[in-house]
Amino acid sequence: MKRSIVIIVFSTIFLIFSFFVYFTKVVDDDKATLKREKLNQHNQYTKADFDEIVSDVLGLGVLVNKKSLSEMNNAERLRMLINQYKGKDRYETFSQTEIDKIHSNSLIKNLNVTYENLYDYYGTFTWNNTNVAYQYDSVNGTFKYTGALGHGGVSRGNIIHKDLVTLDTNGRTYTVKYRYIFYNTSGDGPSDVKLFLNIDDALNDRNEWANLAVKEDNSAHANEYVDMHYKEVKDSLPIYTYIFKMDGSNLVITDFFIID
Numbered sequence: 001m002k003r004s005i006v007i008i009v010f011s012t013i014f015l016i017f018s019f020f021v022y023f024t025k026v027v028d029d030d031k032a033t034l035k036r037e038k039l040n041q042h043n044q045y046t047k048a049d050f051d052e053i054v055s056d057v058l059g060l061g062v063l064v065n066k067k068s069l070s071e072m073n074n075a076e077r078l079r080m081l082i083n084q085y086k087g088k089d090r091y092e093t094f095s096q097t098e099i100d101k102i103h104s105n106s107l108i109k110n111l112n113v114t115y116e117n118l119y120d121y122y123g124t125f126t127w128n129n130t131n132v133a134y135q136y137d138s139v140n141g142t143f144k145y146t147g148a149l150g151h152g153g154v155s156r157g158n159i160i161h162k163d164l165v166t167l168d169t170n171g172r173t174y175t176v177k178y179r180y181i182f183y184n185t186s187g188d189g190p191s192d193v194k195l196f197l198n199i200d201d202a203l204n205d206r207n208e209w210a211n212l213a214v215k216e217d218n219s220a221h222a223n224e225y226v227d228m229h230y231k232e233v234k235d236s237l238p239i240y241t242y243i244f245k246m247d248g249s250n251l252v253i254t255d256f257f258i259i260d
Contacts (some may be wrong), residue, residue, distance in 0.1 A: 058083040069256040172246035180236040
């Protein structure tokens with residue numbers, strides 16, 4: 001009889017202890033979930049993230065030549081999505097449904113994109129509208145790479161230096177402001193580097209801030225020059241302002257403008 005009572009007592013203690021452990025784990029898991037949700041809502045994106053996002057040469061980097069987000073044309077939007085296609089190989093024939101998926105989770109999911117032929121391009125701003133790079137088949141809903149994607153040539157309007165002015169977070173909205181220094185080169189090989197204080201001068205190859213003679217590593221040479229002299233021109237540079245918002249779990253760009 002006594003043995004039965006002892007067994008019952010120990011069993012009861014064990015059940016109480018097991019329930020306590022389970023309850024504690026549930027509470028801790030709930031707290032962890034809430035913490036993750038809070039991080040996702042308010043602190044998900046950092047300076048390093050935006051440094052990459054805004055200067056993507058085949059994505060939002062094109063905005064430095066615009067006065068507003070609406071000026072990002074259809075070809076530039078489509079190029080941004082195709083460039084993000086990471087299937088077997090984007091240099092092949094692939095379905096538009098793959099691009100649909102990318103669009104629905106992209107920074108420009110709130111912007112309309114019309115599927116059409118995508119022409120050859122070099123760098124961020126130079127297009128060759130005589131050669132189709134990706135041929136769109138509206139009947140079969142596919143894009144076919146034609147092999148005509150250009151290489152070489154003059155590269156203008158590249159960003160060599162970006163300076164984060166402010167990164168403000170208001171709930172699920174981010175306001176990000178940058179200053180830039182741009183550069184041009186004359187080809188793929190070693191060449192002189194010209195530095196510019198605004199994108200218009202860079203694209204028109206005029207009014208350079210500095211013209212640096214070619215060295216073995218001209219990019220390092222140019223960066224060294226910018227580091228030494230940036231403070232002299234900093235306050236005269238335009239400020240490029242980007243507004244991002246969280247749409248569910250996705251970040252989207254909602255506005256862009258330049259403060260001269």
